[in-house]
Amino acid sequence: MADAPVYNASTPTGGDPLTVDVNAQYAGLEWNYTYIMFCGFIVWLIIPGIGLLYSGLARRKSALALLFQSLMVVAVITFQWIFWGYSLAYSRDASPFIGTLTNFGLKGVMAAPSPGSADLPEIVFCFYQLLFCACTVMIVVGGAFERGNMIPTLIFSFCWATVVYCPLACWTWNSNGWLYNLPSLDFAGGGPVHIASGWSALAYAFVLGKRKHLGQPSTAKPHNTTLVFLGTTLIWFGWFGFNGGSALNASVRAMLAAFNTNTAACTGVLGWVLVDYIKHRGKFSVVGACEGAIAGLVGITPAAGFVSIWLAAVIGFITSIVCASLQDLNEWLHIDEGMDVFKLHGIGGMVGAFLTGIFASQSVAALDGVTKVTGGIDGNGMQVGKQLAEVCAISAYSFTVSCILLYILKFIPGMQLRVHEEAEMVGLDRAQFIDEQIGERGLLEDLCGTPSPAGASVNEGVVVGLEKR
Template identity: 45%
Template sequence: MLNITEDAAGNIVYFDKDLNKTFVYNEGDISWILASTALVWIMIPGLGYFYSGLLRRKNALSMIYLSIATLGVVSFQWFFWGYSLSFSDSAGPFIGNLKNFGLMNVLEEPSVGSSRIPSVVYCVYQLMFAAITPMLAAGAFAERARLGPALVWVFVWATLVYDPIACWTWNPRGWSFKLGVYDFAGGTPVHIASGTAALAISIYLGKRAGYGTERLSYKPQNTSYVVLGTVLLWFGWFGFNGGSALSANLRAAQACIVTNLAASVGGITWLLWDWRLERKWSAVGFCSGAIAGLVAITPGSGFVGAPASLAFGVAAGTLCNFATQLKYIFGYDDCLDIFAAHAVGGLVGNVLTGFFAQKSVAGYDGATDIPGGWLDHNWIQLGYQLANSTAGFGYSFVMTTAILWAMHFIPGLRLRIDEKSEILGMDDAEMGEFAYDYVGLEMDTPPVFGKTSIEHGHAIPSLNRAGSTTPAAAGDWNDASVQTGYPLRQMRY
């Protein structure tokens, strides 16, 4: 029997016998957090579509699959021990314990995040953050990692990397929380942690086959997917940042305002930087800048005013754009620029939050009282922000590298696929399924090209070694598939 009642206004009333204290949960607050949970959920497959659109056709489905599979793995991990390791109310300064193992006693008690909502609501909301973070990093597996071991990595990484960083940043017992770091919705636990993990993955996996040649000088295979993914991410980010107020109040509304502004300005800024080089108006450029703006505003969304969010957008759109060149300087193959967008964007956001955080904005919820940032003459705040950022960078990179190399020496868990499978494509080699409608052709049957298809009524051209559209012999099939970017044994209508 739950120890709850309902008052005349329709609020849920919980009486804690141990504390001899009454807690009131407004149903409007609960409704907003549950709606925000759904908004963040849709970001996860949205991220899969965003990544898929940027890759080659032969790897398009693998990222969409990995997004929903990651959600499944982390949902179990969160139930099993993830929530307890992050948000148990008896946690240590770095990580929690197993007090809430299997979601024991996670229901009507007030959450550690806010006494305005019960722990079960806070748990499911935070689950979505825990699920999207390893998926952000898993984009670095694109085109060259085995999908089975990748899901093992997701479970282990969520446990050893995400949970501790979430604990020290958001749990009231965490060292960063006690220090006074401002991180409203995940600058360090989500973006710096995932972006740095992507860097570690890129270094560990090495370069893709054909790196530095024309084979990898390809355009995104589906720009519509990039735009669709951006739309879903931008849409969900209102729950990502607005929901982090953990109540339906003015602070949540302010977080939504600055989120939209930073994304808009970030997209325009990146677009203009790209236009100066090619004199083209790039949809991918705008989408990349919007994502960078969203990343940067995440830690400050509940602390800064609308004018400050313009600075977040400009800084993220500029610095993340130029950070995409780091992979060429340092020689790592981060094909989706996750480090540039998320690690650099998260750092930009943390630093600017130290400058622009305001006591008055944080107080929009009627409860939060902070000293503010540099605008409120709290000069030490920037040091706190840098300390938390540095800790997130270092911990995520070292632990991710350790996990990858531990799996490397465990039979069956090595992540790197062989070159033949890489050329074939992740969708065919690892899944046997494809993102689009393909005609299956057997390897031992030389395909017939340049003839009218009886069934479909049109010709199916191919490329031979010389790059012409003359019929390809059986021995030319591998080269043709590499040049066109289509999977071996498959040809698109």
């Protein structure tokens, strides 16, 4: 195998392509960055997958808005990332808490070996990490569903990625970050992605307040189980790239991480279905099975490259059992977080981070040939305490800063975080989109009594049938 390229500060872009072949430094190593680019491509599918999942879980009258939001989030976050997000998270001269603007506008980010792995051109690493940020923000905005105003939500997305995600990514994955050097163990984003998004979505729902005109509990159930199922399958598929690519190479460790991902998702399904089967006296739930898969995926994320296959099964099962047992969490907290982002990602992420400290094994981590970490199973009980430090720090920071950011936006003149009651009553789709509805138009027209022409005001067509759906 060719020697891995080494970063040279005098040529931060990796060389002048007009005078040298910048690909030559990766001769014999192309399979690494080809694999990571493929992982990035399938991670992208998680974003519309979340949109489909959220759309199916929502009531019909606001389902289209969540599909639209998935495309808008990836568009806004791509701009944020190339503007300054990447630099704030991964600049080589970062402090323990936040990066600098050395790579502002992706200055110098091209063919040089990346800060994450010398086997990857930095542009590949940058693209891969961009999709992590976009997925996380898409999870967060689920806290605003059915009542969040679209433009303020996108502004919040840009700001949240800047002041919450980028610092947390720096803490966890930048070689200068304080959690990286503690060290806490987070293979693929249990902290910056799941714990942070869960607590931030809870903050979003808290600041916005409960939905109005929710009606009977039956009217608040998922309107389309097919969309929930389809979204979950895309998320599950994308998660192979999310975890499998986080080794940042095509090593045996990366292959094990992908296997662990599927294993934990499957035992997550089994755990949640078991709880539903007992709770509902022998009946099943497709939505419950989907939630179980996501709980298992969340739980294994920080541990995927640190644990054996059987322990991955245990992590997925335990995480789903814990999350499924918290069905009444929103009632206990008196917060209307109807997408269960906090339960699945916040609670699931904390359980996964804690179990990583217990089950992390040096023999698994060393499968990439270089990583040396130990957990409680190897006699390093201190690692459990370090994992708890990560959980507490990320939870407190993400919830507090998200609340502050939301209250600042809320009191800016003209920045209306929540739609008017009238728009909420008829649904975001009818209030904010140009003569578009989700599903079959004929059915909707039957419900409304009349077609909805483009530009119709939200006062038109307000009927009980539409309001319930």
